[in-house]
Amino acid sequence: MSDDKESKTEAASDKKISDAIAQGNIPFSREAPIFVSILGLLLFLVFLARDQGVPFLQRLALLLEQPRNFSLETSRDATHLVYALSLEMGRFLLPVLLILLVSGIAASIFQNAPRIVLDRIQPQWSRISPVSGWSRIFSVQGFIEFGKSLFKFLAIGSMSFMVLSADRHEIVNVMFMDPIGLPEFLLTLSVRLVSAVSVATIALVAGDLVWTRVRWQRDLRMSKQELKDEFKQMEGDPLVKAKMRSIAKDRLRKQMMAAVPRATMILANPTHYAIALRYDQSENDAPMVLAKGTDLIALRIREIAEKNRIEVVIDKALTRAMYDHVEINQTIPAEFYRAVANLLVYVMTRKRR
Known part of the structure; x- marks a missing residue:
């Protein structure tokens, strides 16, 4: 296997690249959609959370402060209450979900044009096989994914620790704070945390984008014999062409x-x-x-x-x-x-x- 990889020293031809793309084999960074989704969440917290959160908190406060105004004598009353709470929660979370969805799709489209490849969604035993799973986990790519996850954990953890350490006095004083100012404090703290996470993952996302492209091109490399065989396939076997000319x-x-x-x-x-x-x-x-x-x-x-x-x-x-x-x-x-x-x-x- 190593000899086979060492023999593949030539860059992939245009035909092999087009065939790989048609089969759904395209360079794709999983970190990019996550990073863009974090940015979308940050935009929501900065521009929409305050306007969306105030009405939601007012209705929630009404439920907590005056629970006697809600009748719960029958199961139907409980159903109506759960429905009302779900509706309010949906109004608050729907913009967040839409922003995350659009952000993830935009990040995927930015990397590669969307296409439908049925072979990629067909069931395969190797995807659920324990043996194949262990081989993927302990492969070179598996160790690289583990390294990226460890880097994310350390980077995000470090930035979050720095932000929380800087605000530790305000966090301790929350218990003595007027409840009216609590939502604003939580919103400000959330914005700072999400901003810190975004900064911590920028280097990882940039490196992962470059690495996926490099690894994809490396995996598509061809040997000189493969280039000759492909040329024969495209141009025709010289013996066959000579026979046809004859x-x-x-x-x-x-x-x-x-x-x-x-x-x-x-x-x-x-x-x-x-x-x-x-x-x-x-x-x-x-x-x-x-x-x-x-x-x-x-x-x-x-x-x-x-x-x-x-x-x-x-x-x-x-x-x-x-x-x-x-x-x-x-x-x-x-x-x-x-x-x-x-x-x-x-x-x-x-x-x-």
Whole structure:
């Protein structure tokens, strides 16, 4: 296994990266949504908690100070009381839940675009297997997660201890404080604690974002053999491509030979090159190349032409000059019009005779 990892020294190709993303294998930091949620909670405490908390505390104080005003003679009365308390609690907590939800989703979207991957939610035995669980816990990644958790515990604990130590006299004096000022004191203390926690986790979140990207790219590394295999898969196996080219050439050769009997004349040099030309004013304005070939193919073109009594014209210079500039099933270039026209006049004159 170590040898396999050591052989993967090449950066992942674009195809492997796109395949990994399509399968849901994306770099994701779990600390980022937690950090953003803490920031959302801090915003709630600073801007909304006071406005939301005052009405809630007033209704709660009414229940505590005047309990006789609430009838609890039947179970229905108790149900109404619980419903009323739940409704007030929901009004107070709903903004908090919405802020935490939006913050977590925003942090996830910031890291990677959302996508639905069904393979990631399918049940797998390895997720509940004790053996797999122990192997994950005692793996390198497991120790890294333990280190992050320990760092969070120490950092948050230290910052919280510093904040509480600085306010220890005010905390002790709470028992002598007027109850009316207690909510404001608790709100101020909560803001300071959450702010301290946010500051303590900034370094962890930044490091975790970088680490997840680095680890993801490292896990996707490829060996040189894998790059070669992927290139073959994308571009096609050279042996297969050569076979396909051979088949295509054979098919083209058969089509050429089948078209030679329709030729008007054959240009030859005299055995190494051959070009079959057809000229019909009703079909094209210029002579059309039906077939061309060298050596054995040129001889085969001449054999078919002789069997079908097609004129073979020997012109070494013109044949060599035209061979590299003409394509099958296309008309000849304009620079060869005059020379070919003279030969066509000669061939047609011989046919009339």
